[in-house]
Amino acid sequence: MMSKLSLGAKLASNKLNRWVEPSFGDLFHSADLSLSTGNGPFARSGGTRMGGKSQPPSTDPNTNKCPRKRKTASNIIKLQPSNPTEPAQGNDDEPWVDAHAPRSQAELAVHKKKIEEVEHWMKVHVDPKTIKGGAVLLLTGPSGCGKSATVQVLAQHLGYSVQEWANPSSHSEYRPSTDPDAYKQTFDPDSRFNGFYGSSQTGLFQEFLLRANKYNRLQMTGEGGASDRKLILVEDFPNQFYRQPGCLHDILRRFVRTCRRPLVFIVSDSLSGDSSSRLLFPKDVQEELGVCNISFNPVAPTSMMKVLSRIVSIEAGKSGGKMCVPDKAALDLLCSGSSGDIRSAINSLQFSCLTDQSLEKGLLAVKKGKALATSSRRAIGKATHRKRKSKDAEGRDEEQAIGGKDASxxxxxxxxxxxxxxxxxxEGSEGFQHPSLPAHLSEHxxxxxxxxxxxxxxxxxxxxxxxxxxxxxxxxxxxxxxxxxxxxxxxxxxxxxxxxxxxxxxxxxxxxxxxxxxxxxxxxxxxxxxxxxxLHKPSWLLVNKKYRENSLAAQSLFISFCLTPVSLQTELLPYLAQLSNPLRNPAQIAFIQDVGCLSRRKLPGRLKLEALTDKDPGLLELESEEEDGGSASSAVHSASGNLSGDKGDQGEPFQEPPLAGSQGLGSGGDLPASQPQPNTASALLEEDDLLIEEYDSDF
Amino acid sequence: MSLWVDKYRPTSLGKLDYHKEQANQLKNMVQCGDFPHLLVYGPSGAGKKTRIMCLLRELYGAGVEKLRIEHQTITAPSKKKIEINTIASNYHLEVNPSDAGNSDRVIIQELIKTVAQSQQIQSSTQREFKVVLLTEVDRLTKDAQHALRRTMEKYMSTCRLILCCNSTSKVIGPIRSRCLAVRVPLPSSEEVCSVLSTVCRKEGLLLPAELAKRISEKSGRNLRKALLMCEACRVQQYPFSADQVIPETDWEVYLRETANAIVSQQSPQRLLEVRGRLYELLTHCIPPEVIMKGLVTELLGNCDGQLKAEVTHMAAHYEHRLQLGSKAIYHLEAFTARFMAMYKKFMEDGLDAMMF
Incomplete structure (x- = not known):
């Protein structure tokens, strides 16, 4: 009970103080926080942990820069240092992904045009002179295609600071427990209960947006003066948003109305149906909020090759010959195996180079190890050479030994x-003679x-x-x-x-x-x-659904005629449409007008083709209907609901006849016009097309 | 004002307009006091349902005409809730189990059980059994039909089943053998004409005999359709003229246009248009089988003798596929494409033959 009360009080205080007196609200809020949990959320990455008010960890200089703000905001604001610390060159433990993170636009393995696009957006929306309101940028693309890196590099290049949201971690076990009181609190069930922020993560997120928007960074000595140019970056969404995307939309609406800072979301595409970018940012919301969506492609093999060979040459120079240097064929294999994920490619590169060292550490003879490694490498090389020579269909599927990623x-x-x-x-298949079909089958x-x-x-x-x-x-x-x-x-x-x-x-x-x-x-x-x-999405599912819905609606509306569905739908309804029979209720009349009459126009106006864009996952929502009898009969209940929907459908062609005409099936020649350009220029579509070619030829 | 079809529906076995001998037999059977399970079959619009209702009225009196529509929820053993609409009077219950799709077995078992377990209160004045009328028995799954067989035997004492279907070919043998099969054939053309003119006379209209004949031909002797057509004619034009256009249903016209589109050009683009039209028909609740049948009929009109056999053969093939498959459009489209290819080849051959 206590915890609930305090939570409620906190929320109330949030609400009260958000607009009235934010600075005092801060104090109250933080006091409340420390009372109830004393346990701030933790930073997600880099090991910078945040304690509560009682004991701020004093190891990381980053954390101490503006303690008040972070605590009061009660979330983590990872400040991007404007002069990034150079990675320690001698540090072997640092993964290559971090050590060789791109530091300039030239090093990014992203297509130039994409970078320009993002840069342009940033320039327009970050510069205080041109800012009009809260602007939202959404970056999508498969994992490891350089979305975050692009933002970081560009922000650094343009001198903007980046403020990033990270989900507050609510597990108190991971707290540094130097303070005996804190230790006790950790295992106190009540305080642990308080520690779960589940429901208020959304609130925290909102608070974060507000604060990030309002306050500038504190000016610390020794920092650059790029103070009022700031990006808010969200890569990590509070879980609540996945369950109720509406929450996020509401917050965003408010943000766009009131705020001045640009906000960048980064969402990874997934290939399976549950694409979070579609869930979190449906098309209508994107349009409503003016979200600019830039979608990234997988890293092209050529640019990935460039990056990999650069890393190899640097590392080889550093290690002074101790490292097993993969040859070009092995790099090729890595490139193709990672299917455009540069992070996994670099990781597997490091792993493949590591073998030598571990052998050495294992006190094995260096020479022997090297011989082993090189021979195995040669084997790989040979295999790939052979593969590339023959270009066999099966050869493409050859398993990659290290760091292979499921190609998709x-x-x-x-x-x-x-x-x-x-x-x-x-003429391409000169060397290998295919067995040819006998004469009578030659047509095949x-x-x-x-x-x-x-x-x-x-x-x-x-x-x-x-x-x-x-x-x-x-x-x-x-x-x-x-x-x-x-x-x-x-x-x-x-x-x-x-x-x-x-x-x-x-x-x-x-x-x-x-x-x-x-x-x-x-x-x-x-x-x-x-x-x-x-390409278009199949209309069959929609048609089939409509067929079933209409049939059910027909049966439930006209049950008093005691007819079998077939005769009802093919005989009674069409004639009812022609008869002027007054004994009908409005729902029936509407239904008859919609279903009973077929439009005699040449072009069927009802079916609109939905174009398939390059990143769309398949639609799987309508799958379960066939085996599900229950849903069919439950639809009877919603028949009247369907009716209103049908009416709406019917109204549609009249509202916008030119559109319906141009998108109709019959208008064969006009089809390209019906392809909505998915936020990108047609040039990008062509680029996609080219990319398909590239993939084909490189496999 | 109700439709003519309903308004002038005969309500007793004695008043039926055709197949009077059969009506008499049914009457005799009822007067014996008891009757076996019935399986009434015949083409659509022949008057099966009318006959059954007359029979029930003969059994129970005017009480069967007080119908109420009930919405029942049945819980399957797997805790799944199945909803179904039934039409019931105090004496009988009408249900179309195939509305429940794959769960029709549950409907059969549970619904009949509940009906059969409740005894009639005044068995002295009433019959000691109730009647369950199952429509569209031929669309029941095999599973449900076997369940039905068992249920029939079990509740024979308190419940009679009347099964109604278009064709017995999809009804399993055990059920057929447990029922008295009653076939209701289509009325002859003259009978349709006489019914039409009787109805018109009752409405105070004058129906030319020629128009009646044309309507009966156009309706394919389907009496329901004929009456609907006649009423549509009345709306369209009165007084009737012998050569007036008999209104067709929209979908039939649309289907004919589709067939013409197929015949006039054979190309992938045209097939795409045809697909759009097929989708349009489907969204207007025209079942795929009906589309297939209508399409074949229309297409055959455009074919030569040799081609006719091939087309029919092909249509049978794809119709079979349609029944077995799950996505009708594949088969409809495959049929259309195949017809296009055949027709094009035929036309080209014909052209070649003309050249030389």
Whole structure:
């Protein structure tokens, strides 16, 4: 009870004092804090821990710079030193990732244009002269593609200070327990209970934003004077936001209204469906708040190679020949194995170079160790050489010994690999003679594929069934001959047939996707011309859902007619639409007008194609419907709700007829226009396309 | 003002307009006091349901016409809640178990059990059994059908089942053998005409015999459809003229346009448009099987004799797929694509033959 009360009091005090008298609120707040827990949150990284008020750790100079502010803000403000301490050159224990962190724009392994884009944003929004209001930048991209590094480097370059939010850690066990009182408190159940900030992390975050926005850093002697140019950086989100993204949106709305500081969010993309960037920053919120979204690509193999070789040369020079220096082939292997994650690449590089030293430390003969290492290295090298020479389809899958990362593909690219149907040029396979098909089967003869369909499906992180749906939605654009289309459609139908029985779906799913992908590849005889074609999300799921919803609504609304669904939907409803029968309630009338009548216009206005952007994960929300009878019948209840939705849908085409027209399915030639540009210029899309090429050729 | 279909629906076995012999047999059966489980089957719009309601009225009197719609929630053994709408009077219960999808077995078992376990209060004046009317039995899962078989035997003393379906081909043998099968065929064209003119006379309208004939042909002798068409004609134009346009449903027109689009051009782009139209039909609650059937019928009209056989064969193939598969669009599209390829080849061959 006590703890609850004090918590409530604290919240109340927060609310009271936030706008009225912040400086006193600070005191009250901190006093309250120290009373209830005496336990501030800890810094996340770098070992800079924060104690409570009672005993600030005095080891780290960073922490002592402005103790009052941090404590009162009760969260960690990791101040980016404007003159970063040079990493100790002789320190072997420091991971190479940190030791060789990029210090200038030239060292960043990020595409120049991206850096410029971010830099431009920073310049516009950080400079006090041009600031208009709170601006929000969202950086997305796979992990290890240099998002944080770009921000740090640019901030340093431009002389901005970065204030970063880190989730307060609530585990009191990790506190330095020099103080006997503190020790006691740690194991006092009440205080531990207080220590959990679970519910108020959101509050703390809000407080942090407010303070970071309002107060400048204290001017300390010996610091540079870049005081009022500051970035607020959030990489780490309070857990609450994942559960209730609405919280974050509310806070952001307030922030954008009232604040003047630029705010940078960094969110890593994940390939599986639960993309946090989509959860935390849905498209509508991004638009509403004017969030600028810059998405990073995986580090390109060439720039990664550059970085790796630079590190190798520095380290080799430093170690003075003691280190096992990987040759170019091994670096190549590292590059391809890390699939664009430069952090993991550097880590595995360090690991692969370390073998020698550990052997030495293990008091083994140096020479022998070296011989061992080099021979193994040679073996790797040979393997890679052989692989690169033959460019075998299987060779691409060769396991990497060290630090291999699961290669994965974004759906957009995975689809592209299947649909573009890249084949070896016939003269390319001169050395190796393929067994050719007998004469009567010669029509099935195809050049060797450059992709492995099963691997592509596997790397798309998607069930084969859904992958087939995506293929089905998009394959027609890539075909030119009807005969080919018929064969491809036949294969897709086969694939669905294979996975029809849910009993065996888990086993048959793979066969199904194999049939679908290989069938599509095989049946596309014509050479697919290059050039960008927009891809779309499958409409089938939506259509199927609508079909079911409408059927249920029809049955529940017109149950008094005692008809079977089929005759209700195909006979009664269409005729009811034509009869002027007054004995109906408004819901029924609306439903009849929506479902009973088909628009006679050429272009179906209802279905809008949703373009698939390059980073979109597949939609998996609608998956569970088939086996779920309960949801079907529960939808009866919501039938009236659906109706209003239907009405809304119906209204839509009338509100914006030109849009509906241009996005309609029938408008074959206009399709590219329906591709919404996902916040980036079309130049970037082309770049993506190029990147696909690059990946293809480098595997 | 209700629809003509409902307004002039005969309410007793004696008043039925056609298949009078069968009606008499049913009447005799009821008058014996008891009857076995019934399996009533026949095409849509033949009057199965009408006949069943007449039978029930004969059994229980006018009380069966006081219907109430109930929303029932049934808890499956797995604690899953299943909701279903039923239509009931004091004497009978009508339910469409296939509404519950895969959980239809639970509906069959639980619902019939609850009905059968409650005895009639005044068994002296009433029949000692209740009737459960199950519609669309042919859409039941095999699982549910086996459950039904067992339930039929178990509650024979207190409950009679009337099963209603379009075709017995999907009803398992054990059920068929436990029921008295009653087939209700479509009315003949003359019968449809006479019903139409009777209805019109009752409405105080004059229906030309030619129009009645045309309506009966157009409706495919489906009486419900014929009456709806007739009423739509009335809305469209009165007094009737013999050659007036009989209004069709929107989806039929739309489907015909789709078929024409397929025939007029064969290309991947056209297939994309057709796909959009198929989606449009589906969102308007037209079942994929009906789309397939309608499409084939329309397409066959454009085909030569030789091609007709092939197209029908192909359609059968994909219709089968459609039944077994889970995503209808694959099969509809595969059929369309295959037809396009065939038709294009046929046309090109024909063109070549003309050249030489």
């Amino acid at each position: 593909l974004f759906l957009f690219r995975a689809l592209g690999k299947i649909l573009y149907c890249k084949r070896e040029s016939p 003869n195809r050049d060797r594929l450059l992709v492995d369909p099963e691997a592509v499906v596997e790397r798309s992180h998607m069930s084969g069934e859904f992958f087939s749906l995506y293929l089905q939605q998009n394959y027609l654009d890539f075909f030119s001959d009807v005969e080919d289309v018929a064969r491809a459609a036949e294969y897709l139908s086969d694939a669905d047939f294979l996975t029809a029985d849910w009993n065996y779906r888990s086993t048959m799913g793979e066969y199904g996707s194999s049939v679908a992908t290989r069938g599509l590849l095989h049946s596309n005889c014509g050479h697919v011309a290059g050039g960008f074609r927009p």
